[in-house]
Amino acid sequence: MAAPFYSTPFQPYVYQSPEGSATAFQISGGDVQVLQVMVKSQEKLTAKPGTMCYMSGNIQMDNNYLPENDGGVWQWIFGKSISSSVFFNPASDDGYVGIAAPFPGRILPMDLANFGGELLCQADAFLCSVNDVSVTSTVEQRPRNIEIGAEMILKQKLRGQGMAFLVGGGSVMQKILAPHEVITVDAACIVAMTTTINFQLKTPNQPRRVVFGGGNQFTASLTGPGVVFIQSLPFHRLSQRIARSVAAPSLRDNPKFFIQIVMFFFLAYVMIVSSIILTDV
Incomplete structure (x- = not known):
């Protein structure tokens, strides 16, 4: 069956939040998807730098330093971006912004109001957000923080009542865990999960698995209640396969x-x- 033809630049899916706000967006593509979000008058959209694909003429783009994003100056010292791309619509008409996924995967729309206003996610998972959403680093940049938990593996926390969009590598599965229900997953395959889930990291018991190799060296035991999103192809695993193919x-x-x-x-x-x-x- 042929793909639907749109006669207008934007015929999106309109999501009505329980908080009363409506967010219009459209996700196109298969393996490498593009997200198009409608930006209303005097509304802004915050995205990861370098993900903008296109935007309407009435949108203004600016790179703003947000100290709460990605751990501040420490991340900049180690080569990571500490700025975010902010798209603002000063006009009276609605505009739109096209955001491209940085790697093959699925774009996931998340209404934080449905998850209690908080969501833990991987550092590479956040794509963009609309309205009241803040992205903070869960890793304390001090040597005394040696406890390995969900905050050390899922290095970002999303807070607010707005709409956030995440990206997961490959195919993404959603698992809804009942109270006391336990699931074991590869820690690298977790895209995001709610803060109500009990996270326990399991390290390999056999040292020879670390020396001689082996898949799923770090697994996580998740205990409900809560919701977890699992990706089939984490970005670092994809990058490792590409690096091996071009190496000696x-x-x-x-x-x-x-x-x-x-x-x-x-x-x-x-x-x-x-x-x-x-x-x-």
Whole structure:
């Protein structure tokens, strides 16, 4: 069946929030999607830098420094952006902004009012937001913070009563957990979850899995009640596969090549020393 033809620039899906506000948006595309959001007069849209694809002529774009985003100056020192792209509509007519997903995946519309005004998400998951939504870093930039919990894995928290849009790699599944219901997932596959879920990180018990490799090295046990969104292809996993494909053949086939070489020579040294000791005896 052919895709529907739109005679006007914008025929979106209109979402009516329980708080009374209406947000009109349209998600187009398959694997790499584009989000088009209608921006009303005197309304603003906040997006991650570099995600704007197009916008109407009555929209003004500006990059603003938001100290609550991404941990402030510490993130800038380590090479991450501490600014956000803000799109404001000063005209009397409605405008629109097209936001492109930065990697193959699905764009997820989230009304924070349906999740108690708070939502934990991955650092790369936030795409843009409309109205009253703040993005804060959940990782305290001090050495004394060594406890590993949901805030250390899901490094951002969304607060407010507005509309936020997240992006998950590959396909995205939504799991609604009943009270005391437990699900075990790969920690890297969690896009977002509600703060009511009890998060427990499980590290690999066998050291050889860390040395010689193995999938799902860090799993998380989630206990309801709450809602969790799970992605099939995390961005860092996709980037690792691409890096391996363009690396040297030996590194591409075995990314832990140097570790295995060191262990080989160490075991050879132990065997030689042991044989010499046994021969002397």
